[in-house]
Amino acid sequence: MIPLVPARASAALAVWLVALMLGLAGPLLLAPTPAGAVMPDEMLDDPEMEARARDIGEQLRCVVCQGESIDESNAPLARDMRILVRKRLSQGDSNQEVIDYLQDRYGDFVLMKPPFKPTTWVLWLGPPLLLVAGGIGVAMYYRGRRGESAAAPLSPSEEARLQALLEAEDAAANGRHDDAANGRHDESRGGRA
């Protein structure tokens, strides 16, 4: 009898699924982030400085909507922040100086990517540590199970009892089997033989 999904076929299926997922996600990973809400009237004439402003805008969080960068957000305050970023760049600020100014006013919260420092250690290290702890937990669980079965050999009296039980069961099973064989054809056994 042919299994529903043969082992070789299921491996092929897995490869196809992974390929499909990569195919769907790849363009998302490679595509440049859309400028979103940046309006033409906000943009600087100097394309190089405008590119710097975009670079900064992607790194700054909209403090009103919280889940978006200021470049993605349509909130009026995000627009004013974009304009402020461009104004400060035009006045000769470096990218870092612009970011530092807003961080000084709004704290780390305004950064899309929180800095790595003592107060954010849990944030950055928590997930990988949990993963490692989970892995250790799973490993210990399986080691424990293996140890359990290996560490408890049967005593001679248990061996004797087991033998007796098995013999009794065999005898009972043979009796039942004879009855069943008379009653109906044994499909289940025939199918696998």
Place this chain on the structure above:
Amino acid sequence: MRDTPAAAPSGRRRWLYLLPVGVFLVLAGIFALQLADPPGQVLPSELIDRPVPEFALEPLPGRGRPLTSEHLKGEVSLVNIFGSWCVACVQEHPFLVDIKNTGDVPIHGIDWNERNPEDGMKWLQRFGDPYDRAGLDPDSEVAIAFGVTGAPETFVVDRNGVIRYKHSGPITPTVWSKTLKPLIEDLRRQ
């Protein structure tokens, strides 16, 4: 038959089975506490105990008495961020007028993010004008310098021009009597 050890767990195992229940109880407790007493500030202000940012704002059209950072030195005052577009400001406004009428503390206004410069002035004419000095901040530069995330927001500034407290959202009689008024009296004594 292989399940026999699970049916008679050792002491340590039994404790492990209770772990999810324990985690649930701890989480439920935290949620209950947070629901009963929500944190007052959505975001903490970075500017507490720092001098007000340097600024000079134009007055509201026809009103006079513009607001600059220099005006915030000399006595304890409140700086209220508002806008004619802001619904919660309408809710807060009558109480600000009450505070002005009692003469407890000068309130200065920053009219933030108006589409037209006259909008804020019209709004004050309609709902009353609680402000001593007031300035227009059409492009949010001063609001951003104050780390403002929404309106209304109110800063308590001491006589040296240092920001001592920020309240986000409307000032209610409770906020006033429990937090702001005692703080202002305390700052006056210092």
